[in-house]
Amino acid sequence: MSDWRYRLAEQRGTLLAAGLFLVMFVIYVSNHPAGFTANVVQTAANKGVLLALVAMAQTMVVLTAGIDLSVGMIFIFTSCLASYIVIGSTPLALLGIVGVLVAGLACGALNGLIVIYGRLQPIVTTIATGSIFYGIALWLRPQPGSSDSFNSDIADFMTGQLPGGVPVSLVALVVIVLVVWIPFRRSETGRAVYATGSSEVAAYMSGVAIRRAKFVAYTLSGLLSALGGLYVTFITYSGEASFANGGTYTLYSIAAVVLGGVSLFGGTGSAIGAIFGALAFRTIGDLLFVFDLEPLWQPLFQGVVLLLAVCIGAARLFQVRNRLDLFA
Amino acid sequence: MEGPAPLFRMEGVSKRYGGVRALEEAELTVNAGRVHAVLGENGAGKSTLIKVMAGVVAPDKGRMTLEGREVVFPDPASALEAGVACIFQELSLIPDLPVADNIVISNPPKRFGLIDRRTQRRIAEQALARAGGEDIHPLAPVKDLPLSRRQIVEIAKALARQPRILILDEATSALTAADVTKVFAVLKRLRAEGLALLYISHRMHEIAEIADECTVFRNGRNVATYLAGTKTDNEVVEMMIGREYSHVFPPKPNVQPDGKPPVLEVRNLSWTQRLREISLTARAGEVVGLGGLDGQGQRELLLALFGVLKGVSGELLIDGRPVPISSPRSAKSKRVGMALIPEDRKTEGLMLPMAVRANLSFAALDRLSRYGIIDRAAERKAVEEMVRLLAIRTDGTDIPVGSLSGGNQQKVVIAKWLMVSPRIILLNDPTRGIDVGTKQEIYVLLRKLADTGAAIIFYSTDYDELIGCCNRVLVLYDGAVKRTLVEGEITERALVASALNIATDTREPSLAPAVGA
Numbered sequence: 001m002s003d004w005r006y007r008l009a010e011q012r013g014t015l016l017a018a019g020l021f022l023v024m025f026v027i028y029v030s031n032h033p034a035g036f037t038a039n040v041v042q043t044a045a046n047k048g049v050l051l052a053l054v055a056m057a058q059t060m061v062v063l064t065a066g067i068d069l070s071v072g073m074i075f076i077f078t079s080c081l082a083s084y085i086v087i088g089s090t091p092l093a094l095l096g097i098v099g100v101l102v103a104g105l106a107c108g109a110l111n112g113l114i115v116i117y118g119r120l121q122p123i124v125t126t127i128a129t130g131s132i133f134y135g136i137a138l139w140l141r142p143q144p145g146s147s148d149s150f151n152s153d154i155a156d157f158m159t160g161q162l163p164g165g166v167p168v169s170l171v172a173l174v175v176i177v178l179v180v181w182i183p184f185r186r187s188e189t190g191r192a193v194y195a196t197g198s199s200e201v202a203a204y205m206s207g208v209a210i211r212r213a214k215f216v217a218y219t220l221s222g223l224l225s226a227l228g229g230l231y232v233t234f235i236t237y238s239g240e241a242s243f244a245n246g247g248t249y250t251l252y253s254i255a256a257v258v259l260g261g262v263s264l265f266g267g268t269g270s271a272i273g274a275i276f277g278a279l280a281f282r283t284i285g286d287l288l289f290v291f292d293l294e295p296l297w298q299p300l301f302q303g304v305v306l307l308l309a310v311c312i313g314a315a316r317l318f319q320v321r322n323r324l325d326l327f328a
Numbered sequence: 329m330e331g332p333a334p335l336f337r338m339e340g341v342s343k344r345y346g347g348v349r350a351l352e353e354a355e356l357t358v359n360a361g362r363v364h365a366v367l368g369e370n371g372a373g374k375s376t377l378i379k380v381m382a383g384v385v386a387p388d389k390g391r392m393t394l395e396g397r398e399v400v401f402p403d404p405a406s407a408l409e410a411g412v413a414c415i416f417q418e419l420s421l422i423p424d425l426p427v428a429d430n431i432v433i434s435n436p437p438k439r440f441g442l443i444d445r446r447t448q449r450r451i452a453e454q455a456l457a458r459a460g461g462e463d464i465h466p467l468a469p470v471k472d473l474p475l476s477r478r479q480i481v482e483i484a485k486a487l488a489r490q491p492r493i494l495i496l497d498e499a500t501s502a503l504t505a506a507d508v509t510k511v512f513a514v515l516k517r518l519r520a521e522g523l524a525l526l527y528i529s530h531r532m533h534e535i536a537e538i539a540d541e542c543t544v545f546r547n548g549r550n551v552a553t554y555l556a557g558t559k560t561d562n563e564v565v566e567m568m569i570g571r572e573y574s575h576v577f578p579p580k581p582n583v584q585p586d587g588k589p590p591v592l593e594v595r596n597l598s599w600t601q602r603l604r605e606i607s608l609t610a611r612a613g614e615v616v617g618l619g620g621l622d623g624q625g626q627r628e629l630l631l632a633l634f635g636v637l638k639g640v641s642g643e644l645l646i647d648g649r650p651v652p653i654s655s656p657r658s659a660k661s662k663r664v665g666m667a668l669i670p671e672d673r674k675t676e677g678l679m680l681p682m683a684v685r686a687n688l689s690f691a692a693l694d695r696l697s698r699y700g701i702i703d704r705a706a707e708r709k710a711v712e713e714m715v716r717l718l719a720i721r722t723d724g725t726d727i728p729v730g731s732l733s734g735g736n737q738q739k740v741v742i743a744k745w746l747m748v749s750p751r752i753i754l755l756n757d758p759t760r761g762i763d764v765g766t767k768q769e770i771y772v773l774l775r776k777l778a779d780t781g782a783a784i785i786f787y788s789t790d791y792d793e794l795i796g797c798c799n800r801v802l803v804l805y806d807g808a809v810k811r812t813l814v815e816g817e818i819t820e821r822a823l824v825a826s827a828l829n830i831a832t833d834t835r836e837p838s839l840a841p842a843v844g845a
Contacts, residue, residue, distance in 0.1 A: 006426070006467035186442040191429060198424035205384065205420035206485075207405030207434040267424035321600060321638045322631065323655075324676075 013261015014273035020259070020309075021280035028283055031290040038165030044286065045167035046159050046235055048279045050075075052173055053228035054249050055256035055278035056181065056271040060221040062257050064214050065197040065266025066115065066122035070130030071225045072250030074107045076241060077137040078229030083146040083239030086154065086230075093151035101226050107133055108222020112215040130250070137241040144240035146233075155234040169231065173275065176227060180220065181271045189216050197266025255302070256281050259309050281306075333396060335360045335524050336381075336412075336493055341390030342548075343376050350376040351387065352548040358493060363515065363525040365535045365556070368545035369568050369621075369791070369824055374528050377545070378497050381526070382414035383407035408434055413491035415482045415499045421470045428452035428466035431485045451488055458517075459484035460510035475601070476503050483511065487518075494518065495526040500534060501623070512538055530621050532561060532830050544568055561830050569791075569820045576768060577796030578775040582815075583613045589648025591783040592752050594633070597642035602628045604808040606642070610752070610783035615774060617798030617818075618787040620827045625807035626787040627671060630754045633785070634668040635659045646752075660691060660748060667691070667745035671756040677741040680730035684722050685711045687729045687740055692747040714743040719769065735766030742773065753777060753784045759793065771797055791823045805829045 008015070025044075029036045054071050061068035078100050085096035107129070114125045160168050184190040192213035195203040203210055228249075233239055254264075260277025262269025284302050288295065320326055336358040343351040351373045358364050368374045379385035381392070383401030392399050394410055401407040407414075414420075421430050428448055429436075437447040452466040461480035470478060479499060486494055496515075500508050515538060519525060529535055535542065539556040544567045552567050559567075590609040597606045603625050610616045618626045632640045635653040643650060646664055653659045659666040670676035678687055688711045689696055696707045711725050718739045722732055729740055738758060745753065755774075759767045774797055778784055788794050794801050801813045803826040811826040813819075 003467055006465065010426070010467075010469075183442060186445075188436050188438065188443060191425070191433070191436065191443065194425060194429075195422045195433060198422045202420050202422050203433075205404050205416060206422070206430075207403070207408045209405075263424075267422070322628075323636050323638060324631070 011270070011273075013268070014270050014276065017260040017273045017276035017280060021276045021283060024280055024283040024287060028286050028290055033290075038161055038167075041165070042159075042161055042167040042169075044283075045170040045173075046231075048282045049169040049173050050228050050232055050235075051249065051252055051256055051278040051282055052275040053176070053224050053231065054253040055260065055274040056176075057221040057224035057228070058253035058257045059260070059262050059269065059271040059274040060193075060217045060224065061111075061122065061126075062254075062262050062264060063193050063197045063266055063269065064217045065200070066214075066217075067254070067264070068111065068126045068218070068221050069123060069250050070107070070111060070126040070133060071221060071253050072246035072248065073130035073133040073137070074104055074222055074225035075229045075232070075249050076243075076246040077107070077133040077140075078104050078226040079233045080137040080141040080239035080241055082230050082233040083150065083237075084140065085147075086151055086233065087147045087149040088151060090151065090153060093154050096151075097154075097230060100230050101223060104222045104224075104226020104229065105219055106222070108219040108225070109215070111222065112218030115218065116211050116214050130246070134241065134243060134246055137239075137246075141239045141241045144238055144242075146238040150237060152237055155237060158231070158234045172231075176224075177272060177275070180224065184216075184220065185270070189213055193217050194267055198268070252281060253278070255306050259306065334358065336392070336394055338381070338392045339390060341377075341380060341387045341392070343380065343385060343387050349548045351380070354390070354545070354548065355550050356543060357553075358524045358526055360492070360524050361519055361522045362540045363519055363527050363538050365527045365529065365539035365542040366545060367530075367535065367542055367564065367568060369827070372545040372568070373548035374545055375497065376548070378414060378495050378526075378528065381407065381412055381493075381495060382416075383412075405434070408489060408491075411490075411492035412495065413486040413489050413493070414495040414497065415479075415486050416497055421478055421481060421485070423471035424469060426467045426469055427456070427464055427473070427481050430470055430481060431455050431466075431488045433485070434489060452484070455484040455488040456480070458487050458514060460507070460514050476507050479503055480507065480511070483514070491523065493524045493526065495528070497528045498530070498623075499527075500529060500531065508534065530828055532564070532828050561825075565821060565824050565828070565830075569824055578772050580615075580775070580797075580799060580815075581613070581779070583611055583799055586611075588612075589645070591647060592633075592785070593643075593645040593648070595643040595645070597629070597632060597640060597644070599628060599632050599637050599640045602807050603632060603640075604806070606804075606807075606809055608785075608802055608809070610785055612751075612781045612783055613778050614800070615778050615784045615786055615798045617794040617801035618785065618804060619791070619794050619801045619813075619823050620804040620810070622789055624804040624827075626804055627756055628807075629804070630668060630756050630785065630787060633659070633754060634666060660750070665749070665751035666754065667748065667750035667752070668754045669742055669745060669756060669758050671760070673737055673741045677744075678729050678737060681728050683726045684715075684720075684729050684732070684740060685725035688714055688725070688744050688747060691744050695748065710747060714747060717746075718743050718773065735762045738762055738770070739766065742770070746777070751782055753782050755784065755786045755788075757787055757789055759788065759790065767793075791820050794818065794823060795820060803827055 029040060032040055034040050054075055057071045058068055081103055082100045085099050086093045087096060111126055111129055114120055115122050158168055158172060162168055162171065189212060192208045195208050196210050196213045200210060256278035257274045258264065259280055260269065260273030262274055281302065284305055285298050288298050288301060334357045338354065338356045341351055341354045354373065354377060366374055376385060380387050383404045383406055386402065399410055422433065431452045432448050437444045437451060449466055456462060456464055459480050461484055464477055464481060470481060483499065500511060503511065515525060527539060541553060541555050543550050543553045546568060590611045592610040594606060594608050598604055606629060608616065620626065631637050635655045635658055644653060651664055653664060674680060689707050693702060696703055696710060715722065715725060720739045720743065721736050729737060759770055774784060786797060795818050798818060799815065801818050802809045803811045803823065810829055813822055
C-alpha cells in the first residue's frame with residue numbers, strides 16, 4: 001500500500017466526522033429561512049466553538065485512556081473568572097485573559113498531579129475536582145452577572161466577523177488548532193500521550209515518559225476548557241455558575257469526542273476529529289430548529305445519532321477471535 | 329572463559345517473589361562480539377535474569393557492571409540509555425502507533441523541538457532493512473501486522489537504539505523458518521559489528537547454529553557455562569533437569585478402557601496459527617497432562633475447549649456424541665459439565681473484593697436458586713461443605729476472598745467449580761505461586777475427583793507435577809502435540825527432551841531420574 005492510503009486510514013475517524021458535519025450543515029443552511037449568509041454562519045460558529053473547545057480538552061485526556069469529567073466545570077469557573085478580570089482598557093483586559101488561561105492551566109495541572117501521584121482513577125478525581133471548581137465559580141458569581149467595566153470591545157471582536165464575513169470565532173479555533181494541537185501532535189510528548197493511551201505497559205517498557213505525558217495532557221485539557229470558558233463570556237458578556245451547563249458541556253464533550261472518532265480506550269483519534277464531532281453534535285439541535293420540530297425532541301434525536309455513530313465504531317469487535325480480548 | 333574486560337557482568341544477583349526464589353546468586357558474563365545463549369527449563373530464572381538486565385525488575389541483591397563500572401537500572405529507560413536493549417515477546421510495541429513511530433519511540437529525532445518525520449522515516453526504513461523487514465510499511469499500524477512481522481519490528485526498534493547489548497527473549501518463537509534465516513543473518517552481522525547478543529531460546533538447533541557460548545540455568549542459579557558445540561544435547565538436558573525437592577503424590581491407579589466412549593474426545597482441533605490439529609481423549613478417572621515449554625498453545629487449548637475462542641475448527645465429542653461448545657456458559661451446562669480452573673485466579677477466577685461465599689456459589693447459582701431467587705440456606709450449607717472438604721482456611725465465609733492467602737484463594741477457585749460437580753475439569757497451571765503444603769492438598773484433591781469419575785486435563789509448567797499426577801502427558805510444541813507419554817514413559821528426561829523438540833535416548837536406564845519410587 002502506498003503512503004496516502006495509510007495516512008487516510010489513520011485519519012478515517014476525523015474524515016468521517018467532517019463528512020457527517022458537512023452533510024448536516026448543508027442540510028441546515030439550505031433549509032434555513034435566511035440561507036447561507038454571514039450571519040447564519042457567525043451564529044453557528046459562535047455556538048459551535050464552545051463545544052469544540054471543550055471537546056478538544058476532553059480529547060487530550062481521553063487519548064491517555066482517561067476521562068475528564070471536570071472540563072465542563074473548568075469551563076464554567078473560568079467563564080465566571082473572566083467576567084471579573086477581563087476588564088478595563090484593552091491592554092489590561094488582555095492581561096485578564098492571560099489570567100483566565102493560567103487559571104485553566106492550573107486546574108488541569110491539579111487534575112494531572114492527583115491522577116499521576118495520587119494514583120486515583122481519572123473519573124473519580126475529576127468528579128471531585130470538578131465539584132471544587134464549580135464551588136469556586138459559585139462563590140465568584142452567586143448570581144449571573146459581570147463587572148461594570150467588562151471589556152466588551154474584545155468580546156465583540158472575538159464573536160464578530162472579519163471583512164468578508166468570516167466569523168472571528170472560527171478563525172480563533174483554527175489558530176488554537178495551529179498553535180496548540182499541531183505542535184502537541186508532533187512533539188515527543190504528544191506521541192508519548194498516544195503511546196500511554198494505547199498500551200501503558202508497552203510504553204513503560206519502551207522507556208516512554210508516561211508521567212510527563214499525562215501531566216501535559218491534563219494541563220492542556222485545562223487550558224482548552226478555559227479557552228471555551230473565555231468564549232462563553234465573550235458571547236454572553238457575563239459569567240454564570242450554572243451547574244446544569246457545566247454538566248451538559250462535560251457530557252456533550254464526551255459525545256463529541258466519540259463522534260469525532262477518538263477511542264475512549266485511548267491511543268487513537270485526533271482533536272480535529274473531536275472538533276468536527278462537536279460541530280456535528282451542535283448541528284443536530286439546529287436541524288430540529290429549521291425543520292420546526294419541537295425542541296423537546298432534541299435530546300432524543302441527539303441520542304439516536306450518537307448511538308448510531310458508536311455502533312459503526314464498534315463494528316471491529318466482530319473480528320475478535322479470543323473472547324477474553326473483548327474484556328481487555 | 330573470561331576475557332580481559334568483559335562488556336557486561338552480573339555477580340551474586342538474587343531475586344525472590346514472595347517465598348519463591350527466582351534468581352539465586354546468579355552470575356553471567358557477556359562479551360562484545362559474541363552470541364551468548366541462555367538455557368533452562370520453565371521457572372529456571374531466565375526471564376527474571378533478562379528483566380533484571382533490562383531494568384524491569386530490581387534485584388534484591390547483587391551487582392552489575394558495564395565495562396567494569398557498576399551500573400544500576402531502576403527502570404527500562406535507564407537500561408536503554410546504558411545501551412542494553414531487550415526484545416521482549418511482543419510486549420513493548422504500541423499497538424495503535426505506526427511502525428515508524430514505534431521504532432523511534434524512546435528517542436525520536438527532533439527538529440525545532442518537534443518530531444522530524446522525514447528523519448524518523450529514514451531511521452525506520454534503515455532499521456527495518458537491517459532487521460530484514462523491507463516489506464513492512466513504516467506507516468502501517470502495528471496492530472494490523474501479523475505476529476511474525478511484529479517480531480521483526482521489535483528487532484528493528486531495538487537496533488534503532490544503537491544498543492551495545494541486545495537481548496533476544498524467545499525472539500524467534502513467532503517466526504517462520506524463512507524469517508528465522510533472515511534474522512540469523514542479521515544477528516551474525518551484528519555480532520561481527522561488535523555487539524554483544526544474549527540469546528534466550530528453547531530451540532536447540534537455533535542455539536547450535538548461532539551461539540558462541542552457553543549458560544545453563546536451573547532453579548535460579550547458573551549451573552554451567554560452556555563453549556557452544558562442546559556438549560551433546562543429552563548432556564545439556566542433563567544439566568537442565570535435576571530438582572532439589574520432590575513432592576509427595578498420591579498413587580496413580582491404572583485406568584482400563586471400559587468399553588464406554590471417553591468422556592471427552594477432541595479431533596483435529598485448530599485455531600488461527602496457535603493450535604494445530606490437536607487430538608486427545610480423556611476417560612473418566614484419567615488425569616491427562618499437558619506439557620511442554622510455556623506458551624506452546626496449552627493455554628489456548630484449554631480456552632478453546634471451554635468455548636472462549638472463536639473460529640475453532642475440529643470436532644468435540646462428549647460421551648461419544650458431538651457437542652458444540654460456543655461459550656463458557658454452554659461448557660458448564662449440565663449436558664457437558666465442564667469446568668476451567670484459570671491460570672490467573674486474580675482476574676479470571678475470583679471477584680477479589682466479594683465475599684468467599686459469593687465467590688464459591690457463583691458458578692452453581694442456578695442449582696441453588698428457585699424461580700431465580702437464591703436460596704440462602706442452601707447456599708450457606710453448600711458453601712460450608714466445600715470449605716470443610718477443601719480445608720479452606722478462612723475466617724468465616726463473609727470476608728472478602730482477596731484477604732485469603734494465595735493457596736487458599738486457589739482452593740476457593742477450585743471449590744467454586746466443584747460445586748457444579750463437573751465431569752470434565754480443565755486446570756491451567758493451578759499450583760503456580762502456591763506453597764508446597766497447599767500444592768499437595770491440590771494433588772490429593774485431583775486424584776479424588778478423578779476417582780469419582782471426572783476426566784481431568786491438567787496443564788502444568790512444573791514437570792514434577794506432570795510426572796506425579798498424570799496418567800498420560802501430551803507434550804505440545806508450537807501449537808501441536810509433539811509426543812504422547814504414557815504412564816512409565818513420563819520421566820523428566822522425556823518431558824524436557826520432547827518439550828525442546830529434540831530426540832534423546834530415553835531408554836538409557838542409568839540416566840533416568842528416579843521418580844515416584
